[in-house]
Amino acid sequence: MKLLEIKDLHANIGDKEILKGVNLTINAGEVHAVMGPNGSGKSTLSAVLTGSPAYTVTSGEVIFNGKNLLEMPPEDRAREGIFLSFQYPVEIPGVSMVNFMRTAVNEKRKYQGLDPMSASDFLKLMRERKELVELDNKLANRSVNEGFSGGEKKRNEIFQMAMLEPKLSILDETDSGLDIDALRIVAKGVNHLRNAENASIVITHYQRLLDYIVPDVVHVLYKGRIVKTAGKELALTLEEKGYDWIKKELGDL
Amino acid sequence: MEEKKENNIVDKVTKEEYKYGFVTDVESDTIPKGLNEDIIRMISKKKNEPDWLLSFRLKAFAHWQTLEMPHWAHLDIPPIDYQDIYYYSAPKPKSAQKDANGVDPELNKTFDKLGIPLQERAQLSGMAVDAVMDSVSVKTTFKESLAELGIIFCSISSAVRDYPDLVRKYLGSVVPYTDNFFAALNSAVFSDGSFVYIPKGVRCPMELSSYFRINAAKTGQFERTLIVADDDSYVSYLEGCTAPMRDEAQLHAAIVEMVVHDRAEIKYSTVQNWYPGDKNGKGGIYNCVTKRALCKGDDSKVSWTQVETGSAITWKYPSCILKGDNSVGEFYSVAVTNNYQQADTGTKMIHLGRNTKSRIVSKGISAGHSQNSYRGEVRVVPNAVNARNFSQCDSLLLGDKCGAHTFPYIQVDNDTSRVEHEATTSKVDEDQIFYCNQRGISSEDAVGLIVNGYAKEVINKLPMEFAVEAQKLLSVSLENSVG
Numbered sequence: 001m002k003l004l005e006i007k008d009l010h011a012n013i014g015d016k017e018i019l020k021g022v023n024l025t026i027n028a029g030e031v032h033a034v035m036g037p038n039g040s041g042k043s044t045l046s047a048v049l050t051g052s053p054a055y056t057v058t059s060g061e062v063i064f065n066g067k068n069l070l071e072m073p074p075e076d077r078a079r080e081g082i083f084l085s086f087q088y089p090v091e092i093p094g095v096s097m098v099n100f101m102r103t104a105v106n107e108k109r110k111y112q113g114l115d116p117m118s119a120s121d122f123l124k125l126m127r128e129r130k131e132l133v134e135l136d137n138k139l140a141n142r143s144v145n146e147g148f149s150g151g152e153k154k155r156n157e158i159f160q161m162a163m164l165e166p167k168l169s170i171l172d173e174t175d176s177g178l179d180i181d182a183l184r185i186v187a188k189g190v191n192h193l194r195n196a197e198n199a200s201i202v203i204t205h206y207q208r209l210l211d212y213i214v215p216d217v218v219h220v221l222y223k224g225r226i227v228k229t230a231g232k233e234l235a236l237t238l239e240e241k242g243y244d245w246i247k248k249e250l251g252d253l
Numbered sequence: 254m255e256e257k258k259e260n261n262i263v264d265k266v267t268k269e270e271y272k273y274g275f276v277t278d279v280e281s282d283t284i285p286k287g288l289n290e291d292i293i294r295m296i297s298k299k300k301n302e303p304d305w306l307l308s309f310r311l312k313a314f315a316h317w318q319t320l321e322m323p324h325w326a327h328l329d330i331p332p333i334d335y336q337d338i339y340y341y342s343a344p345k346p347k348s349a350q351k352d353a354n355g356v357d358p359e360l361n362k363t364f365d366k367l368g369i370p371l372q373e374r375a376q377l378s379g380m381a382v383d384a385v386m387d388s389v390s391v392k393t394t395f396k397e398s399l400a401e402l403g404i405i406f407c408s409i410s411s412a413v414r415d416y417p418d419l420v421r422k423y424l425g426s427v428v429p430y431t432d433n434f435f436a437a438l439n440s441a442v443f444s445d446g447s448f449v450y451i452p453k454g455v456r457c458p459m460e461l462s463s464y465f466r467i468n469a470a471k472t473g474q475f476e477r478t479l480i481v482a483d484d485d486s487y488v489s490y491l492e493g494c495t496a497p498m499r500d501e502a503q504l505h506a507a508i509v510e511m512v513v514h515d516r517a518e519i520k521y522s523t524v525q526n527w528y529p530g531d532k533n534g535k536g537g538i539y540n541c542v543t544k545r546a547l548c549k550g551d552d553s554k555v556s557w558t559q560v561e562t563g564s565a566i567t568w569k570y571p572s573c574i575l576k577g578d579n580s581v582g583e584f585y586s587v588a589v590t591n592n593y594q595q596a597d598t599g600t601k602m603i604h605l606g607r608n609t610k611s612r613i614v615s616k617g618i619s620a621g622h623s624q625n626s627y628r629g630e631v632r633v634v635p636n637a638v639n640a641r642n643f644s645q646c647d648s649l650l651l652g653d654k655c656g657a658h659t660f661p662y663i664q665v666d667n668d669t670s671r672v673e674h675e676a677t678t679s680k681v682d683e684d685q686i687f688y689c690n691q692r693g694i695s696s697e698d699a700v701g702l703i704v705n706g707y708a709k710e711v712i713n714k715l716p717m718e719f720a721v722e723a724q725k726l727l728s729v730s731l732e733n734s735v736g
Contacts, residue, residue: 050691051690051691052687053683053687054683073690073695074687074690074691075690075691075693075694075695075696078690078691078692078693079693083691084691086688086691089688090682090684090685090687090688092685092688092689092702092703092706093706093707094703094705094706094707094708094709094710095702095703095705095706099702100689100692100702103694103698103702104689104692104693104694107692107693107694107695107698108693111693143706160692164692164693
């Protein structure tokens, strides 16, 4: 079943075109890795899919779960089940994690026509999901990402993903800045949440993360287009040889 | 695109209804418009006041006539025609009909609608209320049960009648009529307000609260509140206020005086929600208020907490005179301005005694075309050895058409004291909004979350019921004001 279909997507930041015709289809149950040299448009792709106001889509189409994604405001995309694990999670001083997550969970439920979750059910869910990424108990009372270490911020992203149970999660360089233990915890969380109904896009520079989160498909994004798609072995080849051989194939070197 | 989004958002904010803007249909007992000695005599007569009070009023009026309206604040105040204001207006019952509590049913309905039930049974437990409409107190609840502890909680008019010695002793002792233009005006024409006296050693078992409502058109409200905490006593006092939506501006010039004796403590909290005017800045309340506490006794303590969201113009500096040794003054403030609102607010901490301490936490939030200023003075006299002050003034901007200003004045005249001042200015970050959006939270709700987070340190100082109200108020006042 097709969960996400991106057709000839073009997007700008200001006057500069970053995505120059991206085509990508993701089926439920799949994990897709997106790799590529710096500046190739990987983070732009995640920002455009989630509706960041910093980018303008100039042409193309994105169908998510049968709906036209690009017509929706960012909050509705999230409520439809798109989740971004941010590369740089934002701090929101004074807003406690419990308050933040409760608002997010209940907004989604409202969108789905469900009643808000009771306080006790919510706290129970929060306790359970927190354990998945081994976040400590004080988390609930701390402000969103404020004073979190780099590793805690990334684990907190996966915790939020576990709370919101998205259909499509996009992990934008979730491995950057993580030590090996934190990487394992994050990967364990992601794998735990993986099932036949959902899918993930894993954006990364390194094969290392893909040892833990094994992709079904690996894409190379280069100069705003997907230039190569293959199985998980492609990541190993890239780790070994870098990107020059692809650039050569494209006649860029 | 960004510009457009911001405009949409500003448009939406300004459409936010002021939900207290209704008018109660009661007849009023109003004296003629304008201000002169005869008017003052008339007010005094209406209230059956003793001669000393009339002569206090007349002296204040004579002094007021020598004064000019102050223009040092960062405010653009349109000229006020003081002869075009009604200085006394009392709601007049339609019939002789009164309920079991002795309140006109129409007024009962009004206060119910405002969420201030005047029946003691229906009240929030642990809170006594003095409800004031226009120039008179409508009802004071729990008066009798408080009296059993020796606590006096009543309207200032009845205090003048029933406790003349106490009122005479303290009235004008902290804010003399010569203090400033609006204080002189208030002293001349003040109508009603609350009086509180907590006797020695008594901890007031419930929150005391005054609710001020302006109802009649073209009427000024000049209330006067006097709170005295005797040795070793404690009281927490709350003040709330609203007014109907009217096209013309209305003046509110109040005085709050507090006297705190040895080891006593007063907590004074305000949620100010006067009508702020419409989206073009038409109408609204001019809120020009003098509030001051005298920490007279050793080890006494005062804390002012204010959440200011209403009024077209706010001119207000709740202050502490720290006279007693080891006395403590605190000021916690959140001031929100939107559309064309203007606020110039802050505090004064005057350190006179030894080892006196003060703490100032001010959070300004500006949106729309508003101007929001913090103005604060910290003064330490030569004798105030080992005085300490810490001030923190933060400003948060939403959009790029508003202004935030900070005017701190610091004067320290000894070398054993320590004064610290920190200030920050920030904008609500688009990345923060997007982060919330990505979690399914709309931009309006995100601003509400972020602003409440920013103001939390102050909101937390409010009593529980008020804190919840204040949080809602902050979100409503600023809904959707950022792109």
